[in-house]
């Protein structure tokens with residue numbers, strides 16, 4: 551039995567599609583969903599659904615009863631009072647559940663930056679989550695992407711209407727990227743394979759070495775209209791997040807993350823590409839995902 555968290559999210563939804571498409575199709579799947587109505591009909595017909603949040607210990611216990619494999623993702627929480635507290639609120643019940651139930655394999659979405667990232671906001675909280683889960687001794691794979699290409703989807707209107715997208719960086723240097731489709735495909739492959747053991751990071755770094763300016767050139771070519779990248783400082787990013795209703799704590803953590811990325815460079819040129827696990831090129835993603843989102 552495989553348990554899937556965040557089955558309505560952009561990564562979890564794709565993980566679930568891969569599991570349902572698996573050739574032998576015999577694996578039992580259970581999902582945890584706050585609102586099962588948001589699941590597709592196909593999903594509701596083929597999986598068991600436990601209603602609730604995976605931060606709720608009772609919900610997690612119920613979902614993991616009799617399960618041996620888990621897809622784990624701590625959702626973004628822009629309203630959280632504390633970023634560390636948010637990650638801990640999910641991770642502590644998980645560690646208790648692992649200790650009580652027979653979960654053998656956990657595949658989680660985390661981030662690049664292990665051993666390097668310091669005071670890096672959401673990134674530090676995610677890496678601390680991995681440490682806590684690994685301390686249980688469960689067989690564990692932390693999927694470690696850099697900047698998600700899908701982050702640009704939130705700026706589709708700005709790209710369409712003003713020909714600009716914003717990135718919080720101090721200079722136009724390489725920003726490694728990953729498409730969520732590659733995270734989902736890797737997660738599903740690991741969830742369907744019961745042979746792996748121990749605890750490792752799985753870096754998921756796309757094949758490109760583009761700077762924001764290079765990304766803007768690709769977006770311009772794909773959309774056949776001029777688009778530029780506007781770099782903003784961490785304090786500008788924090789102010790913009792606050793204007794959009796993000797909590798003080800989440801906005802401050804975004805600024806810390808930006809400063810850490812600028813100063814420590816772990817999403818940069820030194821992160822080697824992993825084309826075997828993250829094959830999607832930025833141009834391909836722009837053609838297939840960004841273009842329809844921008845142009846409708």
Ligand SMILES: NC(=O)c1ccc[n+]([C@@H]2O[C@H](COP(=O)([O-])OP(=O)(O)OC[C@H]3O[C@@H](n4cnc5c(N)ncnc54)[C@H](OP(=O)(O)O)[C@@H]3O)[C@@H](O)[C@H]2O)c1
Nearest residue numbers: 556558559560561562584603604624625660661696697698
């Ligand atoms: N952005 C980046 O560049 C970057 C880089 C590295 C790693 N990451 C990681 O990538 C992940 C992003 O995941 P995603 O894109 O799939 O997120 P997403 O599309 O925002 O999906 C969030 C999911 O979580 C569910 N959810 C939200 N709040 C919840 C709560 N309180 N309790 C239970 N479920 C809740 C949502 O379901 P409902 O609303 O339907 O309940 C939805 O299924 C994060 O873990 C992030 O740390 C991001």
